[in-house]
Amino acid sequence: MTWSLEGFDLPRFVRDTLAEDLGEGGDITSAAVIPADARFVGVMDSRDAITVAGLPIAEAFFRALDPDVEIEALVRDGDRVAAGSELLRLRGNARALLTAERSALNTVQHLSGIATLTATYVDAIRGTGATLLDTRKTLPGLRRLEKYATRMGGATNHRMGLWDSAMIKDNHVAVAGGVEAAARRAADAGIASIIVEVDRLDQIAPALAGGATHLLLDNMDPDTLRAAVAEVAGRVPTEASGGVRLDTIAAIAGSGVTYVSVGRLTQSAPAADIGLDFVTA
Numbered sequence: 001m002t003w004s005l006e007g008f009d010l011p012r013f014v015r016d017t018l019a020e021d022l023g024e025g026g027d028i029t030s031a032a033v034i035p036a037d038a039r040f041v042g043v044m045d046s047r048d049a050i051t052v053a054g055l056p057i058a059e060a061f062f063r064a065l066d067p068d069v070e071i072e073a074l075v076r077d078g079d080r081v082a083a084g085s086e087l088l089r090l091r092g093n094a095r096a097l098l099t100a101e102r103s104a105l106n107t108v109q110h111l112s113g114i115a116t117l118t119a120t121y122v123d124a125i126r127g128t129g130a131t132l133l134d135t136r137k138t139l140p141g142l143r144r145l146e147k148y149a150t151r152m153g154g155a156t157n158h159r160m161g162l163w164d165s166a167m168i169k170d171n172h173v174a175v176a177g178g179v180e181a182a183a184r185r186a187a188d189a190g191i192a193s194i195i196v197e198v199d200r201l202d203q204i205a206p207a208l209a210g211g212a213t214h215l216l217l218d219n220m221d222p223d224t225l226r227a228a229v230a231e232v233a234g235r236v237p238t239e240a241s242g243g244v245r246l247d248t249i250a251a252i253a254g255s256g257v258t259y260v261s262v263g264r265l266t267q268s269a270p271a272a273d274i275g276l277d278f279v280t281a
């Protein structure tokens with residue numbers, strides 16, 4: 001089955017990425033050093049324990065430059081693998097594979113890094129009943145891919161953009177004249193999903209009165225979160241957000257909130273250590 005991702009144009013991504021790398025002159029190193037008919041066998045492997053993401057995209061890079069390349073995927077996106085694991089094997093035209101190598105690796109390293117970090121946060125809140133959410137803190141142009149990677153790590157996607165939910169934050173509140181007024185304006189506009197950020201307990205009642213369908217509890221400690229959850233009493237989902245770290249997320253999730261959102265999943269994840277080693281066929 002061909003891999004696809006809703007809202008993401010894979011052929012265009014591959015084409016634009018390769019065009020950026022090839023520029024006007026192409027891969028002058030491979031053209032000069034590698035005979036046109038040379039063949040290579042390559043193995044992509046991980047030097048660390050990771051959660052895999054991005055392999056189908058890597059395959060697309062190789063196939064774009066060598067349509068006849070033979071690729072054997074040894075694991076799937078979402079799999080957790082040990083250090084030293086082989087991810088895929090490929091056999092094809094040497095020039096093509098060497099030219100596509102960096103674009104393929106960059107993508108798998110970046111997305112697997114996000115998936116791996118996400119999985120550590122998912123593990124940290126296991127058993128609390130809370131669900132991990134990502135955020136919109138993504139690199140421009142890569143949101144669909146980065147949010148795909150958080151799903152591979154076990155998180156649930158928050159809103160994809162400005163269009164699919166209203167999120168009323170402190171600046172919106174300041175301009176609109178208050179929490180309730182801001183929420184009511186969104187409700188009057190016919191918006192079905194209205195997320196309202198509150199950073200004090202006394203903002204909860206006005207937010208709900210204005211029509212909030214989801215409360216984002218910003219930078220609250222676990223005791224305050226428990227008080228907020230008690231006041232909301234299940235009327236809408238609650239989300240803890242702001243400054244959440246791996247060493248604090250368990251206590252935050254244990255407060256009874258529905259969700260915990262973590263911006264660093266996409267904003268700060270280190271690239272996974274993945275390599276591609278070629279052996280002459």
